[in-house]
Amino acid sequence: MSSEIPVKQVDPSSDPSDKNNKSGTVELYASRKKIYVKEVEGFFQRIRNVSLLLLMGMYFLFVWLTLDGQPLIHFDLPAREFHLYGTTFYPKDFFLLSGMLIISAFGLFFITTLFGRVWCGYTCPQTVWTFIFMWVEERIEGSRNQRMKLDKAPRSSQKVIKKSLKHTAWLLIALATGLTFVGYFYPIRELLADLFTLQANGWAFFWVGFFTVATYLNAGWMREQVCLYMCPYARFQSVMFDPDTRVVSYDPNRGEPRGGRRKDANPADLGLGDCIDCGQCVQVCPTGIDIRDGLQYECIGCALCIDACDEIMDKMEYPRGLIRYTTENELEGKPSKLLRPRTFGYGAVLAIMIGAIVFVLATRVPAQLDVLRDRGALFNFNGDGRIENTYTLKIANMAEVPHTFSIAVSGMEGMRVLTDTTVTVVSGENRSLPTVVDVDPEIITQSNNTIRFQISSESDESLILETESRFVGPNR
Ligand code: SF4
Ligand code: SF4
Incomplete structure (x- = not known):
């Protein structure tokens, strides 16, 4: 059997849709045909306008808002803190963030199974910004027919003015979008002041520039190409239908x-x-x-x-x-069901995940205590003839207010904390506190003893944390 693959010389300029195309070849790359979208009014367009105004309003406004002195939404990457609606999350809360992403994904699957691509049509940022850019285009260049005519017309002062105005407006919207986006990571007031006085670091300039250019290109030039060729969701949504x-x-x-x-x-x-x-x-x-x-x-x-x-x-x-x-x-004239196994499945996972996140948030303790035993010396005898061990208490305050904690230790009779027995930890602080504990040698019956450290907030009776550690003495 021959293993040769027949190869035929083809004309790369041939078009299969062209009736005069006799070679029968297929063009694998089709150049983009500009789409002139006609503006339309109607019930669904009004719904989208409301959703658009709401989403844009939230996006551009929330970056400026604060709650109890903290930004409403702020991702402080250097400090590894995420401020979200009055609660501060730390890296240890990462699983909560993962849970929220899973909820978003299943929420999207659930909605898609019921109503198809409503996310794409009404709330996807690509759609929202594209519709804003189209609205601006219509206001400056006119209706669909006027835009087509303008594009075909030879260069004239009127054409240059209209095009320049449109691109300037697009760039201003894109710049506002880029500044706002970076403002969620770099406090917006500082960002603006630092940019205008050239005090901001290079990354701030880079990311503002990056998001400005990305918005301008995606919403102004690429538009449906992003949905058709870049967005993976368009490709796998059909499995949910x-x-x-x-x-x-x-x-x-x-x-x-x-x-x-x-x-x-x-x-x-x-x-x-x-x-x-x-x-x-x-x-x-x-x-x-x-x-x-x-x-x-x-x-x-x-x-x-x-x-x-x-x-x-x-x-x-x-x-x-x-x-x-x-x-x-x-x-097809058949009955249609709203609730079916697929919607129950996504709905059940969604309900379980939301329940779990709500439970975790409701029972979340806004502080953390870790105790590290000093590994340099097992134990010492101090001036009182008592045996002492040294520890480092790591106390994290994840609440929005400072807390003064009382420190206590238990597990052996007559144990004493020789160092500070109170410590004030401000909001978001992770304090390391050297702590020395001593015990009467008569009490010690074995070399390795279990003890418990406890910290309790003086301002919040319910905020009490305990952690187990070891107290080491001489061999008996
Ligand atoms: S009448 Fe036919 S062509 Fe005209 S908008 Fe309706 S479906 Fe489209
Ligand atoms: S994208 Fe779909 S829903 Fe929107 S106008 Fe085109 S065919 Fe209709």
């Missing part, structure tokens, strides 16, 4: 056969469905697809095509909903 998932769909039973007609014509007389083939659903689509071709991975579930089609249905005096949120089962 089933015939009962409610997604944006065109109803072919009602719409086909499509075709143009006069408004007063009866479609049944013409043998037509309700789709007048106006193409409005395609013109408003930010990813440039035709929803009438069925469910496609390019569809981000933004529902703009629903608003556009409903507007046409109103004009034609047909019932709304030719394109609507529906399920595959409903389109």
